[in-house]
Amino acid sequence: xxxxxxxxxxxxxxxxxxxxxxxxxxxxxxxxxxxxxxxxxxxxxxxxxxxxxxxxxxxxxxxxxxxxxxxxxxxxxxxxxxxxxxxxxxxxxxxxxxxxxxxxxxxxxxxxxxxxxxxxxxxxxxxxxxxxxxxxxxxxxxxxxxxxxxxxxxxxxxxxxxxxxxxxxxxxxxxxxxxxxxxxxxxxxxxxxxxxxxxxxxxxxxxxxxxxxxxxxxxxxxxxxxxxxxxxxx
Numbered sequence: 001x002x003x004x005x006x007x008x009x010x011x012x013x014x015x016x017x018x019x020x021x022x023x024x025x026x027x028x029x030x031x032x033x034x035x036x037x038x039x040x041x042x043x044x045x046x047x048x049x050x051x052x053x054x055x056x057x058x059x060x061x062x063x064x065x066x067x068x069x070x071x072x073x074x075x076x077x078x079x080x081x082x083x084x085x086x087x088x089x090x091x092x093x094x095x096x097x098x099x100x101x102x103x104x105x106x107x108x109x110x111x112x113x114x115x116x117x118x119x120x121x122x123x124x125x126x127x128x129x130x131x132x133x134x135x136x137x138x139x140x141x142x143x144x145x146x147x148x149x150x151x152x153x154x155x156x157x158x159x160x161x162x163x164x165x166x167x168x169x170x171x172x173x174x175x176x177x178x179x180x181x182x183x184x185x186x187x188x189x190x191x192x193x194x195x196x197x198x199x200x201x202x203x204x205x206x207x208x209x210x211x212x213x214x215x216x217x218x219x220x221x222x223x224x225x226x227x228x229x230x231x232x233x234x
Contacts, residue, residue: 043169086113087133108149109148
């Protein structure tokens with residue numbers, strides 16, 4: 001990788017289509033947001049970070065489609081992301097996600113089974129088992145126990161909040177903006193805002209979704225920052 005436009009003498013790499021100038025500018029932001037504590041045994045729910053800093057947080061879910069292209073694009077853009085992975089979708093090739101981990105991303109918890117009806121169908125113990133199963137799997141595969149949880153489909157309840165806290169995590173993370181089908185969708189407004197948590201997925205349209213996110217991120221003048229770093233739970 002070139003640094004400051006200089007290539008080490010030992011490097012024989014040909015020029016890449018994506019110049020270094022397209023990479024994000026790394027800045028250090030002193031967080032002006034404090035993660036709410038667990039109260040009454042219930043994990044807090046975070047939908048957006050209230051911050052005055054020009055930052056945005058990228059989160060990528062599931063892990064169904066695993067392509068070298070997605071690894072390369074994340075490296076080209078130098079984006080860190082919170083990867084909310086599901087055990088049953090990554091079990092065929094869990095090592096694939098080590099490449100993102102090496103780029104500065106972190107693996108978080110998106111359950112074992114991705115049952116989008118778990119809030120309605122399951123009681124506390126079954127939800128806890130599914131969540132803890134992914135906690136253990138992530139620790140085994142990636143050497144770190146997740147600190148953040150994303151509910152399948154986004155639905156949550158106080159029972160789930162209790163299970164998430166009991167599993168040792170700090171918060172449930174949802175979203176108000178997502179990159180989907182090659183475009184951005186917003187629950188609030190029509191552009192990215194400072195502190196937005198953006199949802200993406202490991203799908204066939206990964207490149208188009210990431211391009212849509214990048215265009216919105218650059219247009220808004222926001223820096224892509226790792227959510228866990230900003231929350232102090234990395």
